[in-house]
Amino acid sequence: MTWNPTGWFFLDTYREGVITMRVSAVGVRTARPRAAVLLSLLVVALLAPSAPFAHTGTAQTRHDRAAADGEVTLRVGIQQEFDSLNPFLGFSLAATDVFRLIYPTLTTYAPEDFSVMPELATEWTSSPDKLTWTFRIRKGVSWSDGEPVTAADVVYTFERMMNDPAAATANGNYVDNFAEVHAPDARTVVIRTETPQATMRSIAVPIVPEHVWSGVDDVAGFANQRMPVVGSGPFVATEYRPQQYLTLEANEDFWRGPPTVDRLRFVNFENSDAAVQALRKGDIDVARELTPAQFDALDGARDIERVRGKGRRFYEIVLNPGATNSAGSPIGTGHPALRDVRVRRAIDHAVNRAELVDRVLGGYGTVGAGYLPPIFRRYYWSPPEEQRRSFSIEAANRALDEAGYPRGPDGIRRGPSGKPLDFEFVLHGDSATDALVGEFVKEWLARTGIRVRLLPVSDNQVNQRTTAGDFDMVVSGWSVNPDPDYVLRLQTCGARPDPGGGGLPDSFLCDRRYDELYRRQLTEFDESERVETVKRAQRRFHEMATGLILFYPNALEAYRADRFSGFLRQPAERGVITAQQGYWGYYRAEPTERARTAGGGGGYRSAALALGGALLLGGLVVAAVTVHRRRTAEHRE
Amino acid sequence: MTTGGPSADVRARRPSALAEGWRAYRNERGGVFGLAVLVLVVLLALSAPLLTDPAGLDVTRVEEAPLRPPGAGHWLGTDESGRSVLLLTWWGARVSLLVGSCAAALSMVIGTLVGVTAAHFGGWTDTVLLRLTDFFLVLPALVLAIALSTVLSRGVFTIVLAIGVTSWPQTARLVRAQTLTVQTRPYVERARALGGGHRHVLGRHVLPAVLPLVFATTTLTVASAIIAESTLSFLGLGDPSRISWGAMLKSAMDTGAVTAGAWWYLFPPGLGIAVVVLAFTLCGRSLETVLNPRLRGEGR
Numbered sequence: 033m034t035w036n037p038t039g040w041f042f043l044d045t046y047r048e049g050v051i052t053m054r055v056s057a058v059g060v061r062t063a064r065p066r067a068a069v070l071l072s073l074l075v076v077a078l079l080a081p082s083a084p085f086a087h088t089g090t091a092q093t094r095h096d097r098a099a100a101d102g103e104v105t106l107r108v109g110i111q112q113e114f115d116s117l118n119p120f121l122g123f124s125l126a127a128t129d130v131f132r133l134i135y136p137t138l139t140t141y142a143p144e145d146f147s148v149m150p151e152l153a154t155e156w157t158s159s160p161d162k163l164t165w166t167f168r169i170r171k172g173v174s175w176s177d178g179e180p181v182t183a184a185d186v187v188y189t190f191e192r193m194m195n196d197p198a199a200a201t202a203n204g205n206y207v208d209n210f211a212e213v214h215a216p217d218a219r220t221v222v223i224r225t226e227t228p229q230a231t232m233r234s235i236a237v238p239i240v241p242e243h244v245w246s247g248v249d250d251v252a253g254f255a256n257q258r259m260p261v262v263g264s265g266p267f268v269a270t271e272y273r274p275q276q277y278l279t280l281e282a283n284e285d286f287w288r289g290p291p292t293v294d295r296l297r298f299v300n301f302e303n304s305d306a307a308v309q310a311l312r313k314g315d316i317d318v319a320r321e322l323t324p325a326q327f328d329a330l331d332g333a334r335d336i337e338r339v340r341g342k343g344r345r346f347y348e349i350v351l352n353p354g355a356t357n358s359a360g361s362p363i364g365t366g367h368p369a370l371r372d373v374r375v376r377r378a379i380d381h382a383v384n385r386a387e388l389v390d391r392v393l394g395g396y397g398t399v400g401a402g403y404l405p406p407i408f409r410r411y412y413w414s415p416p417e418e419q420r421r422s423f424s425i426e427a428a429n430r431a432l433d434e435a436g437y438p439r440g441p442d443g444i445r446r447g448p449s450g451k452p453l454d455f456e457f458v459l460h461g462d463s464a465t466d467a468l469v470g471e472f473v474k475e476w477l478a479r480t481g482i483r484v485r486l487l488p489v490s491d492n493q494v495n496q497r498t499t500a501g502d503f504d505m506v507v508s509g510w511s512v513n514p515d516p517d518y519v520l521r522l523q524t525c526g527a528r529p530d531p532g533g534g535g536l537p538d539s540f541l542c543d544r545r546y547d548e549l550y551r552r553q554l555t556e557f558d559e560s561e562r563v564e565t566v567k568r569a570q571r572r573f574h575e576m577a578t579g580l581i582l583f584y585p586n587a588l589e590a591y592r593a594d595r596f597s598g599f600l601r602q603p604a605e606r607g608v609i610t611a612q613q614g615y616w617g618y619y620r621a622e623p624t625e626r627a628r629t630a631g632g633g634g635g636y637r638s639a640a641l642a643l644g645g646a647l648l649l650g651g652l653v654v655a656a657v658t659v660h661r662r663r664t665a666e667h668r669e
Numbered sequence: 670m671t672t673g674g675p676s677a678d679v680r681a682r683r684p685s686a687l688a689e690g691w692r693a694y695r696n697e698r699g700g701v702f703g704l705a706v707l708v709l710v711v712l713l714a715l716s717a718p719l720l721t722d723p724a725g726l727d728v729t730r731v732e733e734a735p736l737r738p739p740g741a742g743h744w745l746g747t748d749e750s751g752r753s754v755l756l757l758t759w760w761g762a763r764v765s766l767l768v769g770s771c772a773a774a775l776s777m778v779i780g781t782l783v784g785v786t787a788a789h790f791g792g793w794t795d796t797v798l799l800r801l802t803d804f805f806l807v808l809p810a811l812v813l814a815i816a817l818s819t820v821l822s823r824g825v826f827t828i829v830l831a832i833g834v835t836s837w838p839q840t841a842r843l844v845r846a847q848t849l850t851v852q853t854r855p856y857v858e859r860a861r862a863l864g865g866g867h868r869h870v871l872g873r874h875v876l877p878a879v880l881p882l883v884f885a886t887t888t889l890t891v892a893s894a895i896i897a898e899s900t901l902s903f904l905g906l907g908d909p910s911r912i913s914w915g916a917m918l919k920s921a922m923d924t925g926a927v928t929a930g931a932w933w934y935l936f937p938p939g940l941g942i943a944v945v946v947l948a949f950t951l952c953g954r955s956l957e958t959v960l961n962p963r964l965r966g967e968g969r
Contacts, residue, residue: 252939308928325736325749326925386730389729391750394735463907464923468728468750475729486909487823 034116037038052331072654084344106596107293108513109307109316110609112491113275113300118256119238120192120199125423125611126298133280133296133615134263135238136181138167138221141613143602143620146408146514148233152181153221162228162557167221171539173287174239176260182227182282183215188242190223197530198252205521209554228555230562234515236613239264250437266291266619275300291619303462308590309337317595320610322393322588323464335594340396341601341608342407346519347400347465347475348507348579349383349457351376355501358528364501367455369447373436376577380421381428389583392468396588399580402570404516407584407603411516413567415574428480445481454483455504458485458497461488466507469582473505476541499529499537508538508579514613516566517554524550539578546572589612595627693959700955706948714762725756726912736924736931745932748917749924757912758937764913765945768828769895775833776894777887778839785879787841788848789871799845802838810835814897818906825908832897840886844879851878881960888953892946899942914938 043449116122119131132140136152153167173181188211193199193206200207212224223232244262248254260281261269266288267280280296298317301307308326311319312333322330330336353376369375385399398406401414421427437445437453445453457473459466467488474484484505489497497503510519521527522538524547529537549569556562573579587608591599600620603605609617694700733743733751740746745755787798805813810830817831851857857874865873901907902915909916919939921927926934 065772303922305922305925307928308925323923325929325931329925330930387729391735459909462923464749464920464925466910467920467923471728471750474910475727485823487904489910 046059049526052436060623067076069105070194072651075651076420090273104292104627105297105597106293106318106618106621106623107297107316108618109301109310109320110298111301111304111321114278116255117261117272117278118251118254119202119240121201121250128299129184129611130269130278130280131238132244132265132612133267133618134261135240135267136173136184136264137238138180138235139233139424139479140615141234141514141602143600143612143614143616144604146396148514152186152239156233158232163225165223165225165232167223169219169221170287172217173264174285175243175262175264176283177241177262179241179243180218181217181239181241181264184218185242186216186221186239186245187213189237189239192245192251196251198250203253205518206231206235206237208239208526212503213554225502227551228557230497230554230556231515231517234513236513236518250361266615267296291621293618293621293623311592312591314592314595316592318589318591318609320587320589321461322590324396324588327396327588327590328394332591334594336590337589337593339601339609340590340606341589342405342603342606343397343585343587343608344405344407344513345511345585345587346405346581346612347469347507347583347585348581349469350498350503350506350508350539350579351379351577352501352504352506353540353578355537356528356542357531358525360529363529364503366501367453367504368449368451369437370455370504372435373577374431375437375453377421378428378431378435378480379477379482380577380580381424381431382482382582383473383582384423384476385582386423388469388472392465392472393583393585394445395588398584398586400583402567403573403579403581404519404566404570405512405584408512408514408516409567410563413568413570413646415571419571419574421577424480425476430627432480439481441443443481444483452483452595453481454485456489458494458503458506459486459488460494460507461490461668462508465585501537501540510538520550520553520566520569523579539575541576541578543572543576546576595624596621597624598622670678685904690959694955697955697958699951700958703948703951703955707952710762710948711766714766715760717759717763721756721759723760725753726760728752736926736929738931738933739933741750745767745937746931748934749920754917754934754937755765756830757917758914758941761912761914761917761938762941764908764911765823765895765898765915765942766841767889768825768832768898768913769945769949771826771829772832772894772898773887773890775778775829776837777840777883777888779833780837780886781844781876781879781883783837784844784846785848785875788845788852789867795845800889801832802841805835806833806838806842811897811900814901815904815906816899823908825911828898828901828907831901832894836890836894836897839891840883842888844883847879847882848875851875856915885953885956885960888956892949895942895949897909899938914941 056518060223083260096258101437111128112126114127114130115223116127118129119272122128122131138151138153139148139156140151141147142149150170152170152173154170155166156167158165167186169181169183169186175181186416190207190210194210194213209225209227209229210223211226213221215221225232241262241264243667257272259272259453260272263269265281266281268283269278270281271277271279275302277376278298280298282291282294282296284290300305301310304319304321304323304326307316308322308330310316311330314335324466327340330338351370352364353365353373354362354368354371355364357363378556389395389397389399401412404411404413406412415421432445435445440452442445442452449593457470459470466487467486470484471487474486477484494506500506510522512519519538523541525542526547527537528540528542546569549565549572553562553565553569556565589609591609599609599622601609601617602612602614679715695715719944728750731747731751733747733753735747735749737743737747737751743753743755744760745753748754748757783798783802785797787802791838813835814831817829817834822829852870852875857870858922860870860874898907898913899915899918902913903919905919907916915938918935921931921934921938
């Protein structure tokens with residue numbers, strides 16, 4: 033037999049190939065110029081229309097051309113997508129920020145100090161037993177389609193949330209305890225509650241127009257994207273392109289007076305670097321959620337002012353304590369060892385919060401304590417010395433040894449059933465903070481004999497896994513309202529998901545004593561008593577160690593100082609511009625003279641024009657050359 | 670004949686053929702350069718645990734300030750947690766090379782199997798396998814890889830699988846074509862006439878004739894697999910417990926290194942990818958030239 037050792041296998045075929053190639057080359061020559069002209073024309077024709085529209089995808093729309101008439105657009109860069117424009121469903125920061133702008137609420141929070149102040153309700157009284165509340169509805173307020181805002185709309189909104197579980201998704205905590213809502217006349221709303229409810233003066237539920245929403249049968253499936261959205265806030269949502277931008281026009285008839293800007297636009301950015309570049313170029317006016325590196329880099333940048341606000345967010349690691357649904361049956365894939373509170377406390381010992389604030393946040397944050405952030409000074413609780421679980425790997429190791437989790441031959445601890453302590457840590461995939469926190473926690477826990485596998489997934493998957501209990505450890509965090517009821521409720525049994533889905537759980541704590549304290553703070557009207565109870569609830573939460581509050585990050589923002597001289601911040605001392613408890617920052621923005629006279633950032637438009645011009649020019653050159661070649665083809669041959 | 674190995678004559682010819690191949694390869698200046706770079710990179714990557722202290726990768730143990738520009742203590746600056754970018758790039762090479770070569774090997778195995786089977790058995794088998802190949806060929810590989818790595822659990826081997834499973838169709842097509850030409854050769858016909866079964870013909874005649882080509886293609890596939898790995902890691906689908914060049918680029922983007930002007934964080938991993946891919950491409954092209962006398966003739 034012969035064996036072809038070197039494989040000269042092309043020898044017998046390639047000659048043929050060369051011949052055909054030559055033939056085809058000759059055959060094509062005459063046809064090429066026409067084909068080239070056609071092709072180039074086709075290319076130009078395909079590309080040309082894109083130039084005028086190029087900017088629609090990048091923050092600009094036809095409105096901006098009107099900016100020369102002295103109209104001001106406030107453009108805010110955001111990195112979060114609107115989870116839903118339906119106020120009954122949306123609970124992301126981006127969405128709730130918009131709801132405050134387009135829908136009225138009964139009351140709102142003052143910009144100076146978060147005190148409760150009138151909004152749609154002008155005054156309110158409660159019965160001596162605190163079970164019946166009467167709200168007077170403001171006169172002369174109308175929806176953006178001209179219909180008046182009446183008590184019937186308020187009643188409709190609350191009743192819908194009470195009767196339709198889907199409508200209770202985002203703000204169900206406010207109406208859980210409602211017995212009856214009715215309107216004796218067009219300007220009076222009477223709410224009767226089962227038990228006294230301390231949050232009655234701060235019901236942050238967006239009120240929707242009955243004449244629009246009564247036609248919506250399936251709230252869960254309603255996107256609320258028909259523009260303009262009928263509302264009654266300082267702005268009206270007029271244009272929405274998912275994952276691109278949301279435009280709101282000023283409501284000139286707003287009862288508090290028209291806003292200082294004519295238009296507000298939220299522009300979506302894929303990552304914060306893109307938003308910062310846009311801010312530097314002047315394509316947006318406000319960038320938020322900056323990373324420490326970006327915040328430092330913008331120091332001293334021309335025409336850019338930085339805002340370091342006290343954050344009202346907490347950042348926590350949830351340890352799955354054995355998730356159950358509202359029927360009490362276990363759900364999810366939590367590790368059995370985490371049901372042991374001693375393991376959870378040992379993990380807490382192995383986390384160095386000060387180091388995280390220093391190295392992950394670059395110092396832009398406060399070390400985590402009980403639960404609620406220090407911006408709300410009254411409710412802030414920090415564990416006293418003897419209860420604090422200070423950072424100590426030795427203490428963590430000792431606690432795990434005592435709890436009966438000996439190390440196996442590979443150095444990994446084993447539970448009573450022999451299952452190794454190997455935890456899956458779910459993180460937000462595109463958050464640099466999460467990635468770093470994950471690295472730190474993984475290394476620290478490795479020293480205590482616990483293996484951590486990092487699992488960065490998309491934001492949606494984080495939410496799904498959290499709700500389904502499919503995690504051992506997961507990063508979580510909530511923005512806290514001045515009234516802490518909302519976030520306190522997240523840890524109760526009532527927040528657990530229904531067997532059929534839905535629900536908004538956080539750490540699946542579901543502890544009898546915590547729930548008791550939660551109920552008491554909700555029914556407590558004596559301010560100092562309530563504060564005391566809230567602090568005791570936080571203490572219980574700390575004891576159970578289902579959620580480890582790592583830190584309260586500062587809100588890092590920056591804005592164009594050449595276009596805006598300032599914003600109404602909340603609170604007055606070290607406050608923020610965006611994502612406030614109210615619409616103040618956007619409503620009372622202070623545009624400069626320059627913003628009024630010059631249009632907002634023509635960057636994209638001129639770039640698009642230049643691109644279009646270059647394409648046309650290129651097309652012409654190609655066409656000219658090919659025509660020339662064709663004419664001289666015979667001579668060249 | 671079906672059991673014995675190659676004759677003594679052939680066995681003696683093999684080293685000389687290799688030597689001749691190496692002589693031809695040496696004449697390819699680009700190929701030699703690429704090979705030298707590759708050898709250097711592979712040696713460095715392999716020796717990383719010996720020459721460097723992996724403790725420098727542990728975020729809890731580093732003391733350096735974050736995003737420091739290159740300086741005396743850290744030649745390529747530091748990342749957002751104060752780790753040396755040089756160290757990260759060094760260790761990142763390991764994962765990039767590992768995933769690149771494993772994925773290419775996987776794609777080679779699938780591609781060769783499908784290609785040889787389709788060409789050798791023909792008929793129905795050929796039709797079915799070819800349509801399958803076409804299906805994978807028209808499917809955007811990156812999208813499929815993203816889908817696969819999202820569904821499967823995180824890890825290096827998920828990435829290898831995702832890239833390997835999506836990049837074999839080209840190899841399969843190539844191998845099929847080559848097998849078809851080899852099978853028309855008189856010696857294959859003779860082997861058949863003498864009673865050689867499928868196994869004999871494939872194992873003794875077809876595969877050895879096809880393998881050099883497969884080898885050259887694989888070298889090129891490694892390059893694209895490394896890019897694919899970096900892309901997937903950059904999109905956040907990589908193995909989060911290991912440092913790779915793509916993952917470095919991702920964390921640089923996430924921390925806002927671009928805004929902070931931290932070029933030293935973006936440049937080394939990007940350069941690493943470019944150099945290694947270039948080296949593999951140079952080697953692959955040179956191998957093709959060596960194995961294909963037609964290209965060699967035109968090259969001069």
